[in-house]
Amino acid sequence: MTSQETTAFTFSREKLESVLKRRFFFAPAFEIYGGVSGLYDYGPPGCAFQANIVDVWRKHFILEEDMLEVDCTMLTPLEVLKTSGHVDKFSDWMCRDLKTGEIFRADHLIEEVLEARLKGDQEARGQVVSEGKSDDKKRKKKVKEIKAIKLDDDVKEEYEQILAKIDGYSGEEMGELIVKHNIGNPATGDPLEPPIEFNLMFETAIGPSGNLKGFLRPETAQGQFLNFSKLYDFNNEKMPFASASIGKSFRNEISPRAGLLRVREFLMAEIEHFVDPEDKSHSKFDLVKDIKLNFLSKSTQIEGKTECAIKSIGEAVSEKMVDNETLGYFIARIYQFLITIGVDPSRLRFRQHMDNEMAHYAQDCWDAELLTSYGWIECVGCADRSAYDLSVHAARTNEKLCVREKLPxxxxxxxxxxxxxxxxxxxxxxxxxxxxxxxxxxxxxxxxxxxxxxxxxxxxxxxxxxxxxxxxxxxxxxxxxxxxxxxxxxxxxTPNVIEPSFGIGRIIYSIFEHAFYPRPDDADRCVLKLPPIVAPTKVLLVPLQTNAEFKPIVKEISQVLRKEKIPFKVDDSGASIGKRYARNDELGTPFGITIDFDTIADGTVTLRERDSTTQVRGSVADIVKAIKTITYDGLSWETGTKDLKPFESKSEE
Amino acid sequence: MTSQETTAFTFSREKLESVLKRRFFFAPAFEIYGGVSGLYDYGPPGCAFQANIVDVWRKHFILEEDMLEVDCTMLTPLEVLKTSGHVDKFSDWMCRDLKTGEIFRADHLIEEVLEARLKGDQEARGQVVSEGKSDDKKRKKKVKEIKAIKLDDDVKEEYEQILAKIDGYSGEEMGELIVKHNIGNPATGDPLEPPIEFNLMFETAIGPSGNLKGFLRPETAQGQFLNFSKLYDFNNEKMPFASASIGKSFRNEISPRAGLLRVREFLMAEIEHFVDPEDKSHSKFDLVKDIKLNFLSKSTQIEGKTECAIKSIGEAVSEKMVDNETLGYFIARIYQFLITIGVDPSRLRFRQHMDNEMAHYAQDCWDAELLTSYGWIECVGCADRSAYDLSVHAARTNEKLCVREKLPxxxxxxxxxxxxxxxxxxxxxxxxxxxxxxxxxxxxxxxxxxxxxxxxxxxxxxxxxxxxxxxxxxxxxxxxxxxxxxxxxxxxxTPNVIEPSFGIGRIIYSIFEHAFYPRPDDADRCVLKLPPIVAPTKVLLVPLQTNAEFKPIVKEISQVLRKEKIPFKVDDSGASIGKRYARNDELGTPFGITIDFDTIADGTVTLRERDSTTQVRGSVADIVKAIKTITYDGLSWETGTKDLKPFESKSEE
Incomplete structure (x- = not known):
């Protein structure tokens, strides 16, 4: 099923979330205690989906490129994060309601109040108020009531300009906006304190004295930088090389909403590719140079436009839109990875950072953004960080973090x-x-x-x-x-660093949206068309009835599947075949093996494909072989089952 | 090589640690900043070894038993850990030096001072002072100088009794001991404050207000308990079933020493098996009942003895030494797992908890302990926790955490x-x-x-x-x-919970000790005999010389190994073959493929086995097949290479 076919319906975030919760892909953590916002637990299918994505990531990046994986601690002493700049700069601005003590993130607050006023203005002018997608109503808005008040034309224009630049204001500027435009608590209008800076790192004390202040890492990168010399040595002093790390990081978000997209504890996968600043070519660039991507460049954004240019990464690098080959190579590899795990290519773009978005030391930076019902979401960053990180740690510790190369x-x-x-x-x-x-x-x-x-x-x-x-x-x-x-x-x-950095949770949520669709003939039967390689469970094994004769066959096929290391589930409940398949369509299980009375007679079983619901029939060995080659060798359903007999599918009800 | 052969040498912890650091299995975290005690980073081989152990664990437990894996947050609000008992009871006792502010863990302090006095007494009596293993000198002792002072016989006896019971004293009792025996700062003798309780959880504040107090989880179990109803539902309300979780936990140790054995951030793998309190039989117990284990039971310990009884788990359960079949089943499965990943069975025992070691609610508890140069180390706990955890959370939240079963x-x-x-x-x-x-x-x-x-x-x-x-x-x-x-x-x-709980870091360090030995003919060439299944890298690919003719062959064999998903490294440096193998013996790489001039002629290569250094010769396809079957199907070297030609090994120098 192509992406056009499955997206040709009104996407319902409410429906998706209900499926994800019902099937326990994830759930609010500590829910029986009332929950804590921004913290989520992954249940069995979410956990398996995440593990499969990490596994593909490891093979695609670490194994394929001989990267050096490390596992560094999350607890990090203050001094390290002071040097890296996080103690001083890793913060958001917040405002407190003087009366109630309620806390708002300043940029979100301004955005929400001005958007509400603009909507009120539209109403007052008798224009049709655009409600966005129907599900937007479900988002908890702080502004309870839109008042239909007409704004002066110049005020309206000013609001629109502020909203367009909302990510670029300093704390002081936001404070001025709040005063100038009389912005208060969105629910009550009560006055707010001026914005104060709030560091997003979780603080703790290491050791019993309480004197060693530490933080939970906000990213996995610092551990890799600090171990540079050991890694360089481990790599027999060969350059370039990359380290990689997969692990949890933490951000104490001021007011997290938006489900899995904005959380306080999240899985990251980060690569630090160390390269000669004078030679950023990449030996394997030729292998990817013809891959075509959607680029939203800095210059397009400056023109106030959002249309992507479609061109090959080879062109993008040769015309210097993308700074260098190594950066370009990773952008292409990120694309390949995302498509493999189920991202819809038509909902993926690479957006270049504007100069004011980047740190002063960064050479160039591109985000892989995925389109969801929340808008375009930054899911992977890919930055050329120059020699910044190694330099600051070297300067602070007086340890050399550099490469010594014999000159020709x-x-x-x-x-x-x-x-x-x-x-x-x-x-x-x-x-x-x-x-x-x-x-x-x-x-x-x-x-x-x-x-x-x-x-x-x-x-x-x-x-x-x-x-x-x-x-x-x-x-x-x-x-x-x-x-x-x-x-x-x-x-x-001092080597430069190219850093591809993946937010696994955001990718996971975006794929859920890209993979979710209702059956054309029944809007209540929903499917998650996750690619077999990352689907939590690959096979559902269903005996036609709860008949004792089927039991030994279920056991026998289970043993075959277990031996072949194919994750599967048995459903021998009394529910109808259709119900059992529907449950597993929601779980994203790509294949179903049905055992029926013919199996007892001739040992053959049917194999059902989730998205098309077509079926084929064959011996257990042939069916298992088809599952393996489609799942792990990437064959299509058609190619993988071409030697199997088509099976006249009875109704699934 | 049998365990007797490789342990018939004086183990040197210093030598092992030097290898582990040189090869970057692990290193102190933030070392260029001076390090933080109790925090370690895993380098590439340590990280791969850990990942392989986790992979075996996942297959051995989760896949084999259809467990439900979850991934819950580390950040945990106070209320949850208050209910579980951790806020009140998860602590050690510490004493502070009034003058210097130095902090000591009370039990360790008493132990060290009294042991030093007993040694001084031995010296004064002209007895040979047992120094323990030579490496013990390397441990940072706080008592700098042993004074040869003779003790009265009854004092000596009293000290010995205190040391035997050191794990059992309350804070108050330790305070009394410190006063009675005039115990001060071990280095200076200066007086100490009475012991105060120090909670071992890292505290932080969640959210910007600072009002929601939280901790980093001290174990992964609570998330599993809190999700019980969702998991039970996910399992189609079938009992018994188990959940499992692999992730980092945290303990703010007062004064961590002993390397990887006592750290502040560590990887755990925990299972919560939920079972009917009235039926703790296990459907697969028959499969393990004949496995023979070393048991150190409660009753043996009460007699003051430490000799293990060797008996089958079937006997142990039938004579009620081990409380029930499910507990026994997991003890046997823990044994199988540990042996698979390289634990020396002669250095593994199961020790039962004494009544005063167990929480009041626990029904029975056994630790898998591994013998290392630090003594017997608790690496896996296996406890029957009764209905405690589900009951307290249910009572606190008024949510039902129970099973409803249709009566026959x-x-x-x-x-x-x-x-x-x-x-x-x-x-x-x-x-x-x-x-x-x-x-x-x-x-x-x-x-x-x-x-x-x-x-x-x-x-x-x-x-x-x-x-x-x-x-x-x-x-x-x-x-x-x-x-x-x-x-x-x-x-x-309310189901009862059987909880096998693995400290992966402790297991990793113990295996390093069990696997480490010097070549009999050269004490400076050391080997880590890690089982192929968990070895960080499976194959070292070495061309005989840095000859251009070998390059395409290296590339070709690399492609074969990559396609077969066998982790390998190429070493085409100019070092001698012997040096290159020696480096990889220290890395625990089990196999070496050598490309020589005959390879150019007939396409055959030699395969070297790490422990015996024997070699065989064959085609690339046959050699790769041998590597695969030995590594992943568990064949022995002899069986796996029986169709290959023995190869006359030249000197490795």
Whole structure:
């Protein structure tokens, strides 16, 4: 069934959510205690679906590219996240209601109030109010009542401009907007405190003294950066290479709604590909260069447009829309991965970050966005982070996080060098001697130049060294800085990092939407057309009736399936075949094996395909072989079953 | 190589740790920032080893037994852990040095000081002081210096008795011991504050208000209990069934040492098997009943002995040493799992918990303990927790967490029933009406009896209902309690829980010790004899030299191995074959494929086995087939290679 056919119906988020909850794909965590917003548990089918996606991810990225997988801790001390910038910058702005203490996320608040006013204006002008998709009504809106009040034309225009730029305001600017436009609690109109910054990391104390402040990691990347030297060493000092990590991360969202799309604890899969800054070509780029993708570039967005350009990744890189081959390679590989696990290609686009969205150090960044009933959702980020992360951690710790590469030809370089009178360091600096030396040797050319200048002016310099309380005084007798010409055989550089970063939960939810459709002949019978490779269960094994004669056959086929490691379920309940299949259509089970009276006679069984409900018949061995090749080797239903006999399907009721 | 052969050497923990760090199996987390004790990162081989163990676990338990896997959140609100008992009881006792603020775990402190005094006594008496294994010196001891001071005989005896019972003291008792025996800071002798209780859970605040206190889960079990009704429903209300969960848990250890054995963040795999309290038989018990195990029972320990009884699990259950078949079944399955992944059976015992070790509600509990250089380490717990967990959560939330089973024959029962005047509830209790009704309907027979008595005495009763601030008054006009005789078709019961709980990190470290040995002819060449099924990498592919002619062959064989999904590494460095194999012996890689000049001529390669270093020769297809059957089907090296030609091994240097 093509995507056109299955999307040619009014999608109902309410119906999908009811199926997902009824079949326990997921549920609010601690539900019997009233639940905690932003926390969800995955039940058996959700858990298996997630595990299968992770398994495909591992094979597609880690095994295929020989990446080095690591498993780092979630608990992270403050100092590390201070260096990475998360302590200072990983935050949202929130406003508190002075009376009730209720808390709002500032940007969401402004958005919601202004949207409500614009709707009120439309009503007042007698225009048809666009309600969006019918399900939008189901979203908990804080604005309870839209008042039909006409706005001045210039006010209306101003509101529209604010909404278009809502992601770009600073806290102060939002504070000004709130005052200027008299924005209060959306439900009551009561005044709010000015926006204050709220760090989104969960804080805790490590150890019994309470003095070592730590956080739950907001992403898995830092552990990979900190282990760079060990990984480089493990890789026999070959470049480029990538590390990868799959694990939970945490964000203390201010007011999480939108189900699985905005949660406080989530599974991430992240790759850090370390590459020579002077050579970002990729040896396997040719294999993907012809893949065509939907691109929404920076320049298109600046023009205020949202139409995607369709072109090959090869073209995108050669015309420098995508910065380099390695970034382009990963964008194409992300596409392949998403399509494999069930994303509808027509609802996938790659959107480039605007300059004000990116950190100052980022070279280029593209998000894989998936279209859902909540709009376009960022599900995978793919950024060239330059040498930022390794540089800041190296600077903070005075540990070298760099690559040493033998040059093909020696080169002559001219540079400042520092000589250290080691013998005098011990007596003078005692326990700090090592730290002072390490710090001095870690200075850049530019820093050495300043030190040299100060030293020649004053005869001595005073420096602050992280980890040492008092300032350190250095004079000519201790250090000497001089420009020298050297022949070098080694080139030393800090690698750049290309970082593809996957939010597994968001991908999972988007696939649910892309895969969900009602049977054309019965809107109440819904199907999740998950690809066999990621479907939680591959086969439903159903005896026609609760007949004792079927029992040994069920057991026998179960053993075959278990031996072949095909996840399956038996349903030998008394429900009708149709009911049993309908239940498993909702679970996304792609195949059904039916045991009937002919099975007793000749050992053949029927195999049903979920989406088309067509059936074929054959021996158990042939049927199992078809299931295996379709599920694990990616054959189509038609090819996988071409040697099996079509079976006249009786009504499923 | 049998376990006797490889353990017939002096085990060196120092050497093992050096290999594990050099090969980046694991490393202290945040090492370039100085590290945080109790936190470790797994590097590529450690991460792959862990993933393979988890994979075997999933197949051995979840797939084989059709368990329902769930993935629940780590963030857990206080209320849930208050109910489970963790907020009040999940703690250790700690003492603080008044001067320095240094913190000690009370039991470890007493142990260390008294052990040091006993050693001093031995020295003073001129006895040979047992130093333990040489590596023990490497453990950071807080007592810096053993003073040779002779103790009175009765003091010596008292110290020995205290040490034997050290796990059983309350905080108060430890405080008394510290005063009585004048125990101070082990390094300085300075006085300490009396022990105070320290809860081992990491605390955090959920949401921006800071009002919702939460913890990182100390185990994965609670999420499974809270989802019981959804799981029971998902299982089509069939009993018994099990849920399972694999994920990280957290304990804020006071002063973690002992490497991977005592960490603050760790991977757990837990099963909650829900069973009828009146029928704990297991349908598959017959399949395991003859497995012989080392048992250290409660009664043996009471006699002060530590010799294990070797008997079959069938005998152990039939003589009631192990409480029931289901518990026995899981003990045997735990044994099978541990042996499969590389535990030395001679260093594995099942120790029964003493009555004072178990929670009051536990019916029986056995730990799988593994012998390491740190002593016997608890790696898997297997407990019959009765109906405790479901009961406390049901009582706290007024949600039913129970099973309803159709009786084969209706029965007549005589019991107290409560009638509720629903119509009057709304007007009287308003928003609390639902909660009051729910609470009343959740009362036990015994509670109803008390209510009935009070009601008939006073004509009204005052009750406290969780979640409602004011006391609720009820009288005859609102409720009526009466004893009635009913015919029942349904039996309702709270299932009991059998809980096998695995500490994956501890198992991993123990296997490292069990698998580590030096080559008999060269003590500096060490091997990790990890079973192929769990080895991080299965095959090392080595061309004899860095000859260009070998390159296409390496590529070709790589493609075959990748297609067959066999994890492998290529080492085409210039190092000698011997060096390259030695590196991979330390990584536990079981097989090596060597490409030499004969390969160019006839396409054959040699296959080397890690432990015996024997080699065979054959075509690539035959060699790959041998690797697959030995690794994934469990064939021995001899059987798996019986059709291949023995190969005269040249020296590995």
């Amino acid at each position: 030809e020696p080169i002559t370089v001219d540079r400042l060098e520092i000589d250290i009178e080691k013998k005098k360091f011990g007596p003078k600096f005692r326990k700090n001697a090592g730290a002072v030396e390490k710090w001095l040797l870690a200075r850049t050319e530019c820093e050495l130049e300043t030190l040299q200048k100060d030293l020649s002016t004053d005869g001595k310099i005073l420096v602050e060294i992280p980890g040492i309380e008092e300032k350190i005084e250095l004079d000519d007798s201790l250090i000497h800085i001089e420009r020298r010409t050297r022949t070098e055989h080694i080139r030393e550089y | 024959e209706p029965i007549t029962v005589d019991r107290l029933e409560i009638d509720i005047e629903k119509k009057k509830f709304g007007p009287k209790f308003r928003k609390n009406a639902g909660a009051v009704e729910k609470w009343l309907l959740a009362r036990t027979e015994c509670e109803l009896e008390t209510l009935q008595k009070d009601l008939s005495t006073d004509g009204k009763i005052l009750v406290e209902i969780p979640g409602i601030e004011e006391k609720i008054e009820l009288d005859d006009s609102l409720i009526h309690i009466e004893r009635r005789t009913r015919t029942e078709h349904i039996r309702e019961y």
